[in-house]
Amino acid sequence: MTTLSVLDFAPIVEGGTATDALNASARLAAHAEAEGYKRFWLAEHHAMPGIASSAVAVCLAHIGHATSTIRIGAGGIMLPNHNPFVIAEQFGTLDALFPGRIDLGLGRAPGADGRIARMLRKDLHGAAEQFPQDVAELQAIFAGDERLPLQATPGAGANPELWLLGSSLFGAQLAARLGLPYAFAAHFAPSQLDDALQVYREYFQPSEACEKPHVMVGTNAYAADTTEEAYLMASSMDQSFVALRTGHPGKLPPPVPGYRDSLPPQAAATLQAMRSVSAIGTRGEVAESLTALIRRTGADELVLAGNTFDPAARERSLSLTMQAMKAACPA
Template sequence: MSDDTQKNTLANTQFSVLDLAPILEGSNAVESFQNSMKLAQAVEQFGFNRYWLAEHHNMPGIASSATAVVIGYIAGATSTLRVGSGGIMLPNHAPLIIAEQFGTLESMYPGRIDLGLGRAPGTDQLTAYALRRNQRVDGSEFPEQLAELRSFLQPSSQNRVRAIPGEGLSIPIWLLGSSGFSAKLAGQLGLPFAFASHFAPDYLLPALQLYRTNFQPSETLSKPYVMVGVNVIVAESDEKAKWLASSQEQAFLNIIRGKSGKLQAPIENMDTVWSETERAMVQKMLSYSVAGSMNTVREKLLAFKQETQADEFIVNTHVFNQEERIRSYELLSHIV
């Protein structure tokens, strides 16, 4: 297959950005938000489709805990980019609050807000309890919470309790997941589905099959729509990209070790910090990841496309240096 054919194939796929609002070692949340704003403004110019932020709590290296607030900050600093959540962890919140928050965002930035929803707490059990919703963190109530949230967004609501603003607004709802639960539910409800393969790749293909098999056309979608999470780092050479990717590898190594912390600067040799077993575990978690030159990344993304038949890729670029992070997205935009 020629480079032109590869490029044309990827050109039929939407590309978006997942920003984990990383807090860098030696820095703070103030700089994290400034970096996110500058990145969003840059990728808007590069032609990316949407810009999502994720809800996490009690994580020293992630600044987007107040996700709706950060979405408003990013939307206010851009003009055409879709901005949303990847995702809001619905079990942490009263559905009415989310309807009001995103109704407010949609009223401020009409036609630009996405509401991606997950059923995990996005944190540990102790922190989930501190969020004061309930003591159950298994996500079993998610379908009922989702139905309640959607009812608040319906026009001419018959509810005695109404979401103002929110009621009657067209806010696209996505279901996010790393297993089959949300995949099947999204299919049954005719909603778009995003899989968190950027950190949990094992069940990706079965989940996509489950989603497509169970899909029922709805007012939202006439056919399935799949977004797949990928970690992508593009640089002028494979060697440089591999070096930049060591920050990401250190972050995943900390996850395996049960440690938390800020994003670390790149290092020359990961073999000095991990064991063979840890290396294998990290590489398995990063199965849907690529770090390399434009040609290397193009080939890998094409393989991901052929394997998943995804309609859209949402890209996380876990790079320590802000300029290199923006440059990676710029180079990626030339690939696609």
């Protein structure tokens, strides 16, 4: 069976707090571990009232202490926001705390709108142009390269599993050139999915980290006892996507029956484009959609996104999804 993992954003729901969100994420990670998911990733976003995972490394320490075997990591760290040396220290520390369990996915988007550059006091456009060099520097720091003026402690000698993340051809080309595993963010930007995977596989150069191309695809997944219930769960995240695209991000709202049908045509089309790589429905429907995505992409792994207003609903969704995929693709 294709490996399944979880992508979380520590969603802050309307009426809830960041404390509630982070505790719910820890419970979700423990649940995912018990259900047999391989990885639990958190994503870096900033200035989002509905996302509590902005300080990813700190959050991962919390997740690590709530779990014991599941791999935990960043999906991802937006490297232009950071100094590679500091990231090496943070993830070297996590590797020391939870050896053999740490993943470090790297992206070059800011994880926020243009105001983040002023708050970080950085030229993020220039930093994004520097992204390939920063990735190489991070690798050198972890390797303890003696040519560096300073060794990171913790960091030098640490061995987090590095991934490149992307939603365009740039990330695919860089991941191929560096011989790193590649994760495509089809859960929110699916338009270049097929082209990016083709480029990655065609130009992949083997490395010590990865002998052959290794692909993860991000997808939305909501499984429930009925199709209607699954779409109702998904409506909270649908509302968040529409709010974000219209410049009004907020906390994760409660589900709304028939939300997609209530949208004007332009908003409905935008949502459909963003959410086209999704598996929503009963166990059988979700398994059918995920299996079709695996056939389409040849993905080695799927990472499942899917914030819900009720944390227990997502836990149940993950359970149903794993049951469905085991039945559809027995070992």
